[in-house]
Amino acid sequence: xxxMDYAASSPPYPEVAETVGELMLKYYGNPSxxxxxxxxxxxxxxxxxxxxxxxxxxxxxxxxxTSGGTESNNLAIFGTAMAxxxxxxxxxxxxxxxxxxxxxxxxxxxxxxxxxxxxxxETGAVRPEDVEAALRDDTILVSLMAxxxxxxxxxxxxxxxxxxxxxxxxxxxxxxxxxxxxxPLEPARLGIxxxxxxxxxxxxPRGAGMLYKRNGLTLEPLMRGGGQQGxxxxxxxxxxxxxxxxxxxxxxxxxxxxxxxxxxxxRRGLLEKLAKDPRIRVTGTADGSGMAPHIAHFRIPGVKxxxxxxxxxxxxxxxxxxxxxxxxEEKPSRVLLAMGLTEQEAKSxxxxxxxxxxxPEQMASLADAVVRILDKYGSVMG
Numbered sequence: 249x250x251x252m253d254y255a256a257s258s259p260p261y262p263e264v265a266e267t268v269g270e271l272m273l274k275y276y277g278n279p280s281x282x283x284x285x286x287x288x289x290x291x292x293x294x295x296x297x298x299x300x301x302x303x304x305x306x307x308x309x310x311x312x313x314t315s316g317g318t319e320s321n322n323l324a325i326f327g328t329a330m331a332x333x334x335x336x337x338x339x340x341x342x343x344x345x346x347x348x349x350x351x352x353x354x355x356x357x358x359x360x361x362x363x364x365x366x367x368x369x370e371t372g373a374v375r376p377e378d379v380e381a382a383l384r385d386d387t388i389l390v391s392l393m394a395x396x397x398x399x400x401x402x403x404x405x406x407x408x409x410x411x412x413x414x415x416x417x418x419x420x421x422x423x424x425x426x427x428x429x430x431x432p433l434e435p436a437r438l439g440i441x442x443x444x445x446x447x448x449x450x451x452x453p454r455g456a457g458m459l460y461k462r463n464g465l466t467l468e469p470l471m472r473g474g475g476q477q478g479x480x481x482x483x484x485x486x487x488x489x490x491x492x493x494x495x496x497x498x499x500x501x502x503x504x505x506x507x508x509x510x511x512x513x514x515r516r517g518l519l520e521k522l523a524k525d526p527r528i529r530v531t532g533t534a535d536g537s538g539m540a541p542h543i544a545h546f547r548i549p550g551v552k553x554x555x556x557x558x559x560x561x562x563x564x565x566x567x568x569x570x571x572x573x574x575x576x577e578e579k580p581s582r583v584l585l586a587m588g589l590t591e592q593e594a595k596s597x598x599x600x601x602x603x604x605x606x607x608p609e610q611m612a613s614l615a616d617a618v619v620r621i622l623d624k625y626g627s628v629m630g
Contacts, residue, residue: 250610251566254449255397255426255543255601261451264496268453271488279485280474289487296494303501304443305434306460312480313490316457317425317446318348323459323470323481324421324442325352328389329361330468335417336386342366342374343586346397349423350582353391362386367586371533372401380411389419394427398570398583398599399531400543402431409439419465425449429500430508430540435460442467445497447489451603452496456489503604511602512541514611518600519544521615527622531584531597544600547584547593548622554578555629556598556621563617568599 251259260268271292277285279293297311314320329339341353343365357363364382368374374392383390390412395402405422412420421442424433429450435443442465447456461467461480473482516536522528531545532538548556553569560567570581580594600614 249561249566250564250606250614252600252602252606252610252614253566253568254603255400255599256568257448257454258451258603259605260448260453260492261496261499263499264452264492267495268488268492271491275487279487280476289485292487292491293485296490299494299498300458303497304460305436307463309478310460310463312459312461312477313485313493314457314459314481315455315486316448317346317423317444318457319470320444320446320457320459321346321348321421321423322352323467324444324461325349325356325389325391326470327467327480328419328421328442329356331466332388332417332419333361336384336388338362338364338384338387340364340366340379340382340387340390342368342392344368344372344374344396344398344583345391345393346423346425349391349393367588368401368583370588371538372396372399372531372583372587373538374403374408376404376407376411379408383411383415383418387415387418389421391421391423393423393425394433395424395430395540395543396583397426397543398581398597399545399587400426400540400599400601401532402427402538402540405440406438413439426540426543429497429504430542432504436462441465447493447496450496450500452493453489456486456493458493507604508541511606512536514602514606514608515539515541515544517608518611518615519546521612522546522618525619525622527626528618529593542602544602546598546600547589547596548598548618548626549590549593549596551596551622551626551629552578553596553598555625556596556618559621559625559629560614560617563621565614565617567614568601569597570599 277289279290297308301308425446428445441462443460445458448454584594
């Protein structure tokens with residue numbers, strides 16, 4: 249099988265897997281314990297925080313380790329809403345967010361918060377002017393992803409952050425799960441207050457994540473207990489996974505300058521070949537600008553995405569349709585509907601997300617397979 253679903257999960261770097269395995273056997277002490285075994289584990293966690301902070305241009309005290317992107321997003325959103333509800337109950341978010349963000353805001357809406365939901369333009373980007381128009385005196389939180397996990401569209405984070413610079417009571421949260429290791433991320437420089445990462449998206453271990461929290465920002469913890477990590481995330485830290493995440497992030501950012509142009513060229517080659525078929529429509533900007541290098545998305549109106557995914561699997565390719573958290577659902581993509589696409593098109597989206605093991609030859613083979621499947625089965629895939 250040729251794996252092209254890196255946006256759902258990426259295989260760990262072999263060096264990371266080896267490190268995690270060694271640490272599980274050697275450093276099993278509780279980092280909160282006072283004895284030597286505990287001190288060794290605590291030292292490793294502090295070193296991991298130093299690595300993450302250095303690569304993000306942050307302070308070690310701004311790093312909170314979590315179990316992954318979902319927990320990081322939940323902590324950021326619910327933690328902000330609960331801590332700042334006394335100042336206001338208005339929240340701003342887009343309709344193209346990952347389910348772990350989208351569902352948080354739906355829950356807060358049910359709990360009495362006033363949520364403004366923003367759509368995207370035809371390329372998949374939220375308009376900064378829409379964010380500005382939605383701001384009110386009682387706004388306490390704006391949440392916007394850095395890279396859309398379905399279409400690969402890079403969102404205008406810097407422009408939105410600039411709008412919020414003079415509104416310090418408005419907390420700005422960025423879900424950077426699909427951006428980490430792919431595009432530069434410096435939250436303090438950009439003006440981001442909270443930023444979520446997940447290790448298994450950049451070749452780290454599953455079950456490890458991180459939330460950047462700007463120093464001085466008040467956040468209500470979701471989990472209470474022993475008061476680890478400054479009280480923001482109680483629970484015994486997963487030392488091997490945390491160290492593995494830091495190592496993977498260091499490796500991914502080291503390779504970013506050379507690997508991302510290579511992926512971008514493969515993405516461009518795939519979509520240029522697919523666009524020659526009048527039945528296929530490429531998602532995103534016409535020239536490829538503002539698109540993440542590792543995600544390609546296209547639609548085949550009249551063809552159900554799930555059917556195409558299964559046919560491609562029989563041809564030896566692992567791709568996906570919607571977010572991995574929404575796969576298996578036959579309802580139209582919420583993201584594509586928010587871009588103004590028809591319901592028929594929103595049911596036909598295919599996501600190809602690539603990584604280090606993919607080659608230009610595989611891209612060409614995939615494009616050929618899509619056209620071949622359409623020619624043979626297109627009439628029965630609706």
